[in-house]
Amino acid sequence: MATAAGFEGTLAALPEAKRELARLMLAARQPVPAHPAPRSGxxxxxxxxxxARLWRRERTHPAVATGSHALRLTGPLDTRRLRDALTGVLRRHEALRTRLTGSTAGRPLLEVDEEPVLRFTEADLSGFTPQAAAARTALQITESASTVLDLESGRTSAFRLLRTAPDEHVLILASHLAVFDGWSSGVFLADLAAGYREGTGHLPPxxxxxxxxxxxxxxxxxxPDGSAELACRRAVFASDPRARRAAGGFERGHLPVRLARGPVARGLELGAAEGATPFMTLLAALGVVLARREGRTAVVIGTPAAGRFAGALEGAVGQFTTVVPIRLDLTGGPTFRELLHRTRAAVADALGHQRLPVDVLFSDGTPPPYDVLFALHNYPAVPLDLPGIEVGQLPGPPARHLELYSPDPAAALACVGLVERDGEIGGTAEYNRHAAAPEDVRGLLTGIEEVLDRAHTAPASPLTPRH
Structure with missing residues (x-):
């Protein structure tokens, strides 16, 4: 029997292109584990x-996959240490050194550059008045979100450092959404802080x-395992109507939202008593709103999931997010308490299938069975702990969630992304202007408030299909 060393020796004797092809062929013959493992070669x-979807879309829509983050750094910043730390983070994470290239079969391949390339610019705004410096900073943050990044060139990140006062800077990061998700921001900042404090030698891969x-x-x-799970999940949603395609296409709109504190707090208290998380409680209420809007007793809502179903993925930068469709069953006129229990089971079942990318689950050319996405974000809060420097988050342009999460954005109505802070829940609703108006989106949110208020005052009342 040939040994592993023998295989490696045989592979080493092949030309580089054939060597990598042989590695892929050998890997394909090995059993596929249930969770990711370090690849061979x-x-x-x-x-x-x-x-692959973002790569195709950015060919006709430049900057469609660009995300932007901005931080205010107050204190004596060592810009050289910052540059070294940024380079160290790029070196640590292969996702930040990738590019998509064509193959002989005409399909793209993901390649990793051996050395990082730091794209870093500096500008001194300290000579302007505070008002003028603030205006220019806001413009730079807005422009960052329109930075043209693309996978083919490997230009997937770009940094700007603005000096707004003698001991005040603003660091702006533009990142390609194909290699950087919301969870990645916490990983990135933690590694950046470690590299700044201790040097890049303390950043192992x-x-x-x-x-x-x-x-x-x-x-x-x-x-076989992936094919079986894919067939099983497709069968679950086979009878659900497909989301209606917007006749006019897709045009992004944004709306700041905030839920009324009183009804929501009482509703969340009721949910907690039934063992439901805030996300489950809000999702159940939204399900009631959509069921009444559509006149149905079962609705499907899409929710972005972190996709880091293996513990080892939690420390990596990358785009692991997927959308899991959650089917809520309101048949039989359940009370809100009963719906909470059904929702708990539905959420647990859906999150158990995060390995299935939504682009594959609904890849037959028809839209998914949902047109509304809902998220209550809970990314880990990792402060950028730099010695002697106070760090603050600056608001940036709204994200492009519909285009990131929807295989067909034109079939989407809205994506409601909320965050819970200091007892209040608010965020941003992104909607398709060709499919909805601002008042339609507000109607979803006021509907959630009304359902939660009614659930508190009459918890034993059955949920009727219409108002």
């Missing part, structure tokens, strides 16, 4: 389903890298 791998996950996803979906 360092050659190109197929991109994830989401990456994570246990799993994003290309490990991409290679695993491709093999798992093609394997």
């Amino acid at each position: 360092a050659g190109p791998v197929p991109p994830t389903a989401l990456q 994570p246990e799993l890298q994003f290309p490990d996950y991409a290679a695993w996803q491709h093999r798992w979906l093609d394997g």
